[in-house]
Each structure stands twice: as C-alpha cells, then as structure tokens.
Amino acid sequence: MTDTAALARGLSAAITQAVRLHGAPLAEPVRRHALHVVADTVGVSIGGGRTPEMTRLRATQPPGGSATVLAPGAAPTTAEEAAFLNATAGSFLELDEGMRPTGHPGMHVVPAALAAAEVAHRSGAELLTAVVAGYEVAARLLTAFRLTPPTHPHGHLAGVGAAVAVALLLDEDPHAVAAIAATTPTVPVWNACYEGATARNTAMGLAAQNALRAVRLHRAGFRGSRESVGALFGQVTGQVVAADALDAELDPAEPAILRNYFKRHSACALTHGAIDAVLSLPEVPVEEISAVEVRTVANNLKLDRQAAPNDLSSRFSLPYAVAAALTRRASEISTFDYRPPVAELARRVRVTVDCELERQWPHHSPTQVVVHAGERLVATVDDPRGHHHDPLTADELRAKFLALTGEPGPQLWDRLLGLDREPDVITVLAPLRGA
Incomplete structure (x- = not known):
C-alpha cells in the first residue's frame, strides 16, 4: 500500500x-x-x-x-x-x-x-x-x-x-x-x-x-x-x-x-528518435521500400498503432511518423499532417522492443530504424536532437x-x-x- x-x-x-x-x-x-x-x-x-x-x-x-x-x-x-x-x-x-x-x-x-x-x-x-x-x-x-x-x-x-x-x-x-x-x-x-x-x-x-x-x-x-x-x-x-x-x-x-x-518535430516526442534516424539515412524511392523496422524502448510501444485519418492521430502514430519522414524527407509542421499515401507506407512499418536499447531508458531515448529497399539501410540514434544530451x-x-x-x-x-x-x-x- x-x-x-x-x-x-x-x-x-x-x-x-x-x-x-x-x-x-x-x-x-x-x-x-x-x-x-x-x-x-x-x-x-x-x-x-x-x-x-x-x-x-x-x-x-x-x-x-x-x-x-x-x-x-x-x-x-x-x-x-x-x-x-x-x-x-x-x-x-x-x-x-x-x-x-x-x-x-x-x-x-x-x-x-x-x-x-x-x-x-x-x-x-x-x-x-x-x-x-x-x-x-x-x-x-x-x-x-x-x-x-x-x-x-x-x-x-x-x-x-x-x-x-x-x-x-x-x-x-x-x-x-x-x-x-x-x-x-x-x-x-x-x-x-x-x-x-x-x-x-x-x-x-x-x-x-x-x-x-x-x-x-x-x-x-x-x-x-x-x-x-x-x-x-x-x-x-x-x-x-x-x-x-x-x-x-x-x-x-x-x-x-x-x-x-x-x-524539432511536430509529433509526439516518442517518435522523435525514429524521425531523426530516418532523416539521417540516404533518400530512397518510397515505391522501393518493402518493409521498415523500428527497434526502440518499451515506453514507445504506446505509439505502435496506425493513425486514424486526422492530423492529431497521425502525430501519435510511430509508424506514421516514420512513413512521413521517409516520404517527405523533411520535418516541417505539415510533414506530419494526415495523408492517405503516407498511411499506406505506415502499414509496412513494424515496431519492436530492443533489449539493449531498453537498458538505456530513461537516461537516453534510443531508437534504431532499418529500411528494406533492395539494400538494407540502418540508422541508430542514442537521443533525439534537442535532448539535453544533444542540445539545440x-x-x-x-x-x-x-x-x-x-x-x-x-x-x-x-x-x-x-x-x-x-x-x-x-x-x-x-x-x-x-x-
């Protein structure tokens, strides 16, 4: 008690x-x-x-x-x-x-x-x-x-x-x-x-x-x-x-x-590590992306969901945020507004917990993104840009x-x-x- x-x-x-x-x-x-x-x-x-x-x-x-x-x-x-x-x-x-x-x-x-x-x-x-x-x-x-x-x-x-x-x-x-x-x-x-x-x-x-x-x-x-x-x-x-x-x-x-x-990103903070990881990768044509893996901490699983068709819901979907970053290759306020083509790509995003990353939470907020587009592209961030470990x-x-x-x-x-x-x-x- x-x-x-x-x-x-x-x-x-x-x-x-x-x-x-x-x-x-x-x-x-x-x-x-x-x-x-x-x-x-x-x-x-x-x-x-x-x-x-x-x-x-x-x-x-x-x-x-x-x-x-x-x-x-x-x-x-x-x-x-x-x-x-x-x-x-x-x-x-x-x-x-x-x-x-x-x-x-x-x-x-x-x-x-x-x-x-x-x-x-x-x-x-x-x-x-x-x-x-x-x-x-x-x-x-x-x-x-x-x-x-x-x-x-x-x-x-x-x-x-x-x-x-x-x-x-x-x-x-x-x-x-x-x-x-x-x-x-x-x-x-x-x-x-x-x-x-x-x-x-x-x-x-x-x-x-x-x-x-x-x-x-x-x-x-x-x-x-x-x-x-x-x-x-x-x-x-x-x-x-x-x-x-x-x-x-x-x-x-x-x-x-x-x-x-x-x-920096107009979306729930739990998506920011993944967004930063995507934006650090070389640009690939969306039509060539067969699958995307997001490896993260358990706290972020609350956003492992597909977005409802509106701008608030899309900002609270980790798959949607990743798909938006892959599609727009930028981070502006409008980047994370709801769009059906982005929602379609989001359905190819899979989110899992990585035990090694989990051990770093909450002192760090790490995420790894793997994009499958003919070749395998990987990016990992320890903390989103703007975190006190990597300040603006x-x-x-x-x-x-x-x-x-x-x-x-x-x-x-x-x-x-x-x-x-x-x-x-x-x-x-x-x-x-x-x-």
Missing part, C-alpha cells in the same frame, strides 16, 4: 527545495537555459494559436483583463483565461518542450506564471525564478511516479508545479496553493490522442488555469490535500517508482530544467521561434531573451499587442 502521508511530506520537501530557487540570482547557465524554455514555450503557443480551433475559441473569450493572449492582435483577458488559452494553444502542434520520464512542465508552468506575473506587475527576474521553481516541483513529481496506461501526462502533476510558480508570484503560500491544485487535477488518457479528439489539447490549458484558480480558492478559505498526489498517482493512475526524487537535495546550479528536451543551439531555437511566430518574432525573441532585465513583465509581450 502506498504511504500517502510520506509522499505528502515528500511533496512538501520538494516545494521547500524549489522555493530556494526563487528570489535569488540564477547561475548563468540556468538563467540562459530558463530564458530559452520561456521563449520556446511562448513561440510554440503562438504557433498553435493560429489553428482554426484556437482562432474560434479566442472569439468567445470574456472581455476585460490585463493578461496577454499569445496571438498577435488578440485582446488581453483575465489571468485564468489567458493561462487556459495559451497552454491549450501550445498543445496543438506537439512542439512543446518536455522531460524524461516523462511530461511537459514548460507548457503547464510558463503560461500560468506569465499570466500571474503580468497581472501582478512582477519583474522579469521574478517570473524567471518562479518558472524554474515550478519546473523543479513538476519534474520531481513526474520522476517520482510512473503513470499507468492509458493515463496521459498532461493536466496534473506538472500543474502542481505551475501552482507553485503562481503562488510565488502572487505572494501566497506555495504549499497551500499546490495542495489545492493537487486535489483538483485533470487526468486525460492516451486514447483521445489516438482517436484525434482535439479536446485533449485543453488538458494543459486546464492545468495552467487551475494553478491561477487555486490561488483564488486559497484566498477564499479552501484547503487542499497533499495526500491526493500519492493516492491518485500512486494507487489509482500510477505507481511510485522514485519517491526519493521528491526530497532529494537541490543543487541550485543543476535544477531539473537543465535536463529538459526541446522538440541558441540559433536553432531562434530559428524555430521565428518560424512559429512570424512578423513579431524577431523583436519578441529579443525581448524574451532579455526578460530578466525587465522591471515589469507586461512590457515584454508588447509586440503581440502592437505596442
């Missing part, structure tokens, strides 16, 4: 450790990396905000407020609504950063913290340290628990980290606010991704919104239960695998945010940002990279408001 009281104490320890990161100068490598996490998250949200669903959803947002919606020309709104819209938009393109194992703290923490910092007129430095602290709590929780399939990692554990960041920025008790967020999670399942149910994109939005709402509830006298985390994720939807991750001693020079990954350069991150943001991109990138020098966060996103 899971000791929920001990896990609650572990969560308290995690929050106490993370709070040490807030309000003190960050080590230069941490500062630089955290700025890139914030900028990348903002860029991905802007890119996702161009989808028809998000455009129509913004048209229904309530009027009034001072929090920025990450879409050029969009009217400001309330902090809760901005956090919801911005994190939801960030889920659409499957380009948001993440960590192993396994989750996406950035798109939970940054939109919530950004909205809180704007309405409270916090400095950029305060926002940045709150993001690093919230990320730390999220990463420790995602390491401590292994989710039981089909539980999906959006909407819950990282949302507790978002609540910590928000509480720090709004001068509230992070332990009390995190306990409320832990008591009221959103718990989605992978099936929605497979089917192509785009409502699943709201899970991160609901978690970011919930972080702001947890402060409202706390101020109104509501109380949360830190034992909810152990009960739900240690007994119902997961199991405890590394409880010591919660109260491990923090080295401020090595917080969890340094061990993230940035995404600042220039590569900027290029991704500019491709996602369009016209306001260059000015906005410069402002985000100078975020911690701004006395009021609200000035940083002025290019989106035409200011």
Whole structure:
C-alpha cells in the first residue's frame, strides 16, 4: 500500500527545495537555459494559436483583463483565461518542450506564471525564478511516479508545479496553493490522442488555469490535500517508482530544467528518435521500400498503432511518423499532417522492443530504424536532437521561434531573451499587442 502521508511530506520537501530557487540570482547557465524554455514555450503557443480551433475559441473569450493572449492582435483577458488559452494553444502542434520520464512542465508552468506575473506587475527576474521553481516541483513529481496506461501526462502533476510558480508570484503560500491544485487535477488518457479528439489539447490549458484558480480558492478559505498526489498517482493512475526524487537535495546550479528536451518535430516526442534516424539515412524511392523496422524502448510501444485519418492521430502514430519522414524527407509542421499515401507506407512499418536499447531508458531515448529497399539501410540514434544530451543551439531555437511566430518574432525573441532585465513583465509581450 502506498504511504500517502510520506509522499505528502515528500511533496512538501520538494516545494521547500524549489522555493530556494526563487528570489535569488540564477547561475548563468540556468538563467540562459530558463530564458530559452520561456521563449520556446511562448513561440510554440503562438504557433498553435493560429489553428482554426484556437482562432474560434479566442472569439468567445470574456472581455476585460490585463493578461496577454499569445496571438498577435488578440485582446488581453483575465489571468485564468489567458493561462487556459495559451497552454491549450501550445498543445496543438506537439512542439512543446518536455522531460524524461516523462511530461511537459514548460507548457503547464510558463503560461500560468506569465499570466500571474503580468497581472501582478512582477519583474522579469521574478517570473524567471518562479518558472524554474515550478519546473523543479513538476519534474520531481513526474520522476517520482510512473503513470499507468492509458493515463496521459498532461493536466496534473506538472500543474502542481505551475501552482507553485503562481503562488510565488502572487505572494501566497506555495504549499497551500499546490495542495489545492493537487486535489483538483485533470487526468486525460492516451486514447483521445489516438482517436484525434482535439479536446485533449485543453488538458494543459486546464492545468495552467487551475494553478491561477487555486490561488483564488486559497484566498477564499479552501484547503487542499497533499495526500491526493500519492493516492491518485500512486494507487489509482500510477505507481511510485522514485519517491526519493521528491526530497532529494537541490543543487541550485543543476535544477531539473537543465535536463529538459526541446522538440524539432511536430509529433509526439516518442517518435522523435525514429524521425531523426530516418532523416539521417540516404533518400530512397518510397515505391522501393518493402518493409521498415523500428527497434526502440518499451515506453514507445504506446505509439505502435496506425493513425486514424486526422492530423492529431497521425502525430501519435510511430509508424506514421516514420512513413512521413521517409516520404517527405523533411520535418516541417505539415510533414506530419494526415495523408492517405503516407498511411499506406505506415502499414509496412513494424515496431519492436530492443533489449539493449531498453537498458538505456530513461537516461537516453534510443531508437534504431532499418529500411528494406533492395539494400538494407540502418540508422541508430542514442537521443533525439534537442535532448539535453544533444542540445539545440541558441540559433536553432531562434530559428524555430521565428518560424512559429512570424512578423513579431524577431523583436519578441529579443525581448524574451532579455526578460530578466525587465522591471515589469507586461512590457515584454508588447509586440503581440502592437505596442
């Protein structure tokens, strides 16, 4: 039986450790990396905000407020609504950063913290340290628990980290606010991704919104239960695998945010090793491909499925991602949109677990691809490009940002990279408001 009281104490320890990161100068490598996490998250949200669903959803947002919606020309709104819209938009393109194992703290923490910092007129430095602290709590929780399939990692554990960041920025008790967020999670399942149910994109939005709402509830006298985390994720939807991750001693020079990954491909991160392997191979005519083998780790088998005929489902199919890379020989957002000819090639892709590769997980995320096309072509990657073992350069991150943001991109990138020098966060996103 899971000791929920001990896990609650572990969560308290995690929050106490993370709070040490807030309000003190960050080590230069941490500062630089955290700025890139914030900028990348903002860029991905802007890119996702161009989808028809998000455009129509913004048209229904309530009027009034001072929090920025990450879409050029969009009217400001309330902090809760901005956090919801911005994190939801960030889920659409499957380009948001993440960590192993396994989750996406950035798109939970940054939109919530950004909205809180704007309405409270916090400095950029305060926002940045709150993001690093919230990320730390999220990463420790995602390491401590292994989710039981089909539980999906959006909407819950990282949302507790978002609540910590928000509480720090709004001068509230992070332990009390995190306990409320832990008591009221959103718990989605992978099936929605497979089917192509785009409502699943709201899970991160609901978690970011919930972080702001947890402060409202706390101020109104509501109380949360830190034992909810152990009960739900240690007994119902997961199991405890590394409880010591919660109260491990923090080295401020090595917080969890340094061990993230940035995404290059507009598809579930579990496909990225295979995509990189394919793109490293010489080009072969698709009609000559008789079979493709993907040898990978057991964690990736949840994507060993054929895509339903829609763009979300195709991004959660490992065979489809491999077929798309083989067909298009590039990685653009449209590469992974659903196309019947790609789906036909995907039926020739077979996925298996390789025991040698499995031993490297989760410290590495290796994949091998073998293409049979007259000759036998083989490529292996230890980690997808963008993983902290093979990081993207600042220039590569900027290029991704500019491709996602369009016209306001260059000015906005410069402002985000100078975020911690701004006395009021609200000035940083002025290019989106035409200011």
